[in-house]
Amino acid sequence: MTLFSVEDVAGAVFTGAWTPAHGGQAPVVSPSTGAVLGRAGVADAHDVAEAGVRAARAQRGWAAASFEERAAVLRRAGRVLEDNAEEVMGWLRREGGAAAGMAGFQVRVAAGECFEAAALASQPHGEVLRTGKPRLSFSRQVPVGVVGVIAPFNVPLILGIRSVAPALAVGNAVILKPDPRTAVCGGAVLAEVFRRAGVPEGVLQVLPGGAAAGEALVADPHVRVISFTGSTEAGRRVGEAAGRHLKRAHLELGGNSPLVVLDDVDVESASSVGAWGSFLHQGQICMTTGRHLVHEAVADAYVERLAERAEALTVGDAEVDGSQLGPVIDASQRDRIHALVTGSVEAGARLRAGGTYEGLFYRPTVLEGVGATTPACAREVFGPVAPVVRFSSIDELVELANSTEYGLSLGVLTTNPMRGMEIADRVPSGIVHINDQTVDDEAVAPFGGVGDSGTGARFGGTRANVEAFTETQWVTMRADPARYPF
Structure with missing residues (x-):
């Protein structure tokens, strides 16, 4: 019935x-x-x-x-x-x-x-x-x-x-x-x-x-x-x-949630976490990882592996089994996503994966050479886009993480969880996940953000x-x- x-x-x-x-x-x-x-x-x-x-x-x-x-x-x-x-x-x-x-x-x-x-x-x-x-x-x-x-x-x-x-x-x-x-x-x-x-x-x-x-x-x-x-x-x-x-x-x-990748991570597992955070449900989640803040010591390897994961994802009709990503909701949303990606490339970002679409199916996209003012980093994209920003010190990281009015979710990847807590203490956020990405929800847990979130x-x-x-x-x-x- x-x-x-x-x-x-x-x-x-x-x-x-x-x-x-x-x-x-x-x-x-x-x-x-x-x-x-x-x-x-x-x-x-x-x-x-x-x-x-x-x-x-x-x-x-x-x-x-x-x-x-x-x-x-x-x-x-x-x-x-x-x-x-x-x-x-x-x-x-x-x-x-x-x-x-x-x-x-x-x-x-x-x-x-x-x-x-x-x-x-x-x-x-x-x-x-x-x-x-x-x-x-x-x-x-x-x-x-x-x-x-x-x-x-x-x-x-x-x-x-x-x-x-x-x-x-x-x-x-x-x-x-x-x-x-x-x-x-x-x-x-x-x-x-x-x-x-x-x-x-x-x-x-x-x-x-x-x-x-x-x-x-x-x-x-x-x-x-x-x-x-x-x-x-x-x-x-x-x-x-x-x-x-x-x-x-x-x-x-809304949100523009950062995933912090410290210099002590295993890049293989970290890139998997990052791909899930940015590409799940075509990035159409308020907690989506909108910014990948990656220590310069592991940034090259991280970008390379993240781009490979993006290229390997299957995008197609959501009713077809095997499609890992479906369509974005409508043409207006797709065009907004694409404008932010192309605007970022025009501003100097380098496209490592994606940046194309067919109909409402937008390919998972990885951008490097990104700064805090790059369009796809400065604004909530609400699409499957992963901008990667490099940092060299914790102070620089904190400044980057706080360079937005949003404060919904924060993820920190590190082999030392106490380093994650130290960063969480300096980045206002309604949600913090140490050694996980930014997207999570449980009925038993309080949910909400600060600032413009x-x-x-x-x-x-x-x-x-x-x-x-x-x-x-x-x-x-x-x-x-x-x-x-x-």
């Missing part, structure tokens, strides 16, 4: 049931082949306004449900994902351009997010406080009410569910706005998963749409918290709008998720009414 048929959701948004979208329809397109796979609904401000009212009404009953009931729904959602893994992976490959391994990773992590959120529902949600008066004083974490989640195209399943699942677990209703380019694998899939898991009508709604729907979601008076994942440019606009409406905005934004760790782990999706309420209780001199 299939999870759903794309015909069943054609031109619709999910309000607890599939209903026609007021904003019309848009094609669901395969970036690998250009084939139209179906039609997705496009939400507009009217859809958002109706969803806000519906969510606020439904949330009260959901919050009043026992934690056992909410946990059971989330556990069932995880099992639905596992039971329908092949179908979900198929959509991630067809619509999202994810190669088989990346599609499988998304499903496994998404199921894990559901199971971890189920455990979150039963966690302690307050603490007893000291008080100087004859009373009981305590704080408790209460649901914010309605949470708006705006998720991007690149890893749509994970980047939606990592907010949806914990927000539901602690008693909120959720309105999810997936990117219209991944309306099925980032939207319809989650709607059907939670419908089958038994989430009450109106508690989760899915409204694919563009900027107008996102703006309406941020402004809607029923939505009290916005969880946004996307570009830094768009995140600034979301944060500004949320501030005007006195709402919390959790912003997980966002507003800190707001996803993952009990503490971050509770802080993200609840309000702290102070409560006192006395045995008898207080007496005052008035």
Whole structure:
């Protein structure tokens, strides 16, 4: 039995049931082949306004449900994902351009997010406080009410569910706005998963749409918290709008993450780590290794081996088994990547691998002779491009690593992990991986960046998720009414 048929959701948004979208329809397109796979609904401000009212009404009953009931729904959602893994992976490959391994990773992590959120529902949600008066004083974490989640195209399943699942677990209703380019694998899939898991009508709604729907979601008076994942440019606009409406905005934004390769590494293994960090999922990950900072003593050998690995990778239709990399999401993204590569070569960088494309299939690319101001090094590429920058001292390395406003992830490769920690202490970053590359994600770990990469760790782990999706309420209780001199 299939999870759903794309015909069943054609031109619709999910309000607890599939209903026609007021904003019309848009094609669901395969970036690998250009084939139209179906039609997705496009939400507009009217859809958002109706969803806000519906969510606020439904949330009260959901919050009043026992934690056992909410946990059971989330556990069932995880099992639905596992039971329908092949179908979900198929959509991630067809619509999202994810190669088989990346599609499988998304499903496994998404199921894990559901199971971890189920455990979150039963966690302690307050603490007893000291008080100087004859009373009981305590704080408790209460649901914010309605949470708006705006998720991007690149890893749509994970980047939606990592907010949806914990927000539901602690008693909120959720309105999810997936990117219209991944309306099925980032939207319809989650709607059907939670419908089958038994989430009450109106508690989760899915409204694919563009900027107008996102703006309406941020402004809607029923939505009290916005969880946004996307570009830094768009995140600034979301944060500004949320501030005007006195709402919390959790912003997980872009990155230009460095992988530091020290002079004591084994180049063979280091180049494998670096290739994975830059080329996984066509580089379309916020944590992608955007800069390879390599000690001059091993730089020649590292570049040589990294280029060989890039040339050996198979790029092709994401639905074809054996394709290690699939397509980038659309022509606009491809052209942006290519402009940064060609601009870097014009600025003096040397192309060691890649730098070419067919359709939306961009070859993994290695650039050397790169400096901090080279376009592909100074800006987030969001494509399969590995710029290599040489350094000769730790002070020079730290200056290079800090020559960006981003601060999402840092990787350090060395035979002496304490050297890695010393570097981590000097490079502001929300995430640090010593003897690993920059891309990683676990439901149990806090996730987020500093600087232009966002507003800190707001996803993952009990503490971050509770802080993200609840309000702290102070409560006192006395045995008898207080007496005052008035």
